[in-house]
Amino acid sequence: MDLQISVFLLFLLFTAGHSLRCYECWSQTGSCANQKETACPAGSSSCFSSTGVSQVGGITTKAMSKGCIDVCQSASYNYGYARAYSSCCYTDLCNLPDPPDPVPNGKKCYTCDGNGCSKTLSCTGNEDRCFTITDNIEGPLRVGKGCLSKNLCDASSYSCCDGNLCNGAQSVTQSFLFLCCSLLSYFLLH
Template sequence: MDLQLSVSLLFILFTAGHSLSCYECLSETGSCAGQTVKTCPTGSSQCMSTTAVAQVGDITFKVKIKDCAVACQSGSMNLGYVRITSSCCNTNKCNAQDAPEPVSNGKKCYFCDEQQSCSNTVKCSGTEDRCIKATGTFGGQSLVVKGCVSKSIFDATSVSVQRCVGNLCNGAQSVTQSVLFLCCSLLNYFLMH
């Protein structure tokens, strides 16, 4: 009986000691100064740090998120009016730092602005080595998203997306779109994955 109790206690201590701990923060002000440590739920194998910056007219929004993740891909995406950068790791409290600010890499892609023009260009940064074009419909309205993306982010998405590798290879034609809907959808994708 003493052996069973000892083995059970040892097992509980062993499994509890192997739970991943990550910093947790959801900041709409762009600062994670008050971040806390969280023990990740079963199934979470990574810590993530994500920064999203959106520009709508003259207003800029900056959101920082740190949390546990079931699956996470390091990389970034720039759609002209929104940039999302994620950094992923798999050791305790490894997401203490914010996702890094990417540096321009010389590549350019087209993006669609809030005036529904897709002839604007955006400078790609960091590991953003692909131009993308995603199309869809929402409420009967045609939607197109264009911009720069890291290969790791592109490979992880299940959304139907066309990609290309050359400068400005994602076309410049204009379309009708809802910029606010696209921003919210992309941010929701990153929050849920």
């Protein structure tokens, strides 16, 4: 029994001062060649790696960052012309390798481009939901559509759905029929 207590106290002695260590970097070239080790501040429970890719007019830009974080969730979103994905790990220096580009997972969603929102997009990695988001901040109404991880749907203002191409616009005929049926039921019930 005394041996078990001694081993437990020895374990506490060696782990009490240990803080998580992660690789840290910020790169706009798409690879973290100059990453350095860093001791995470108290409260950081995980290391992360995140990558953002955008395509504008045939030019692709890729940025990457790594470091310590308090709360981390592996997640991904894809607008078609811009996407970002992150991964988390929980042991010392576990975020050394650059995360691989996610591979297509078979799910398809609608995305928007300059001609409308009828183009299809192949979702990748853990993107298991389609989304639609609208905003009219400082200008006309804008709509965005694409693929998203479920955990981002739960924690955001995105309108998410769970089927292939489920984020497409309803046709005018369907909306008109729904309106007519609603009005008819209102008059019949009142």
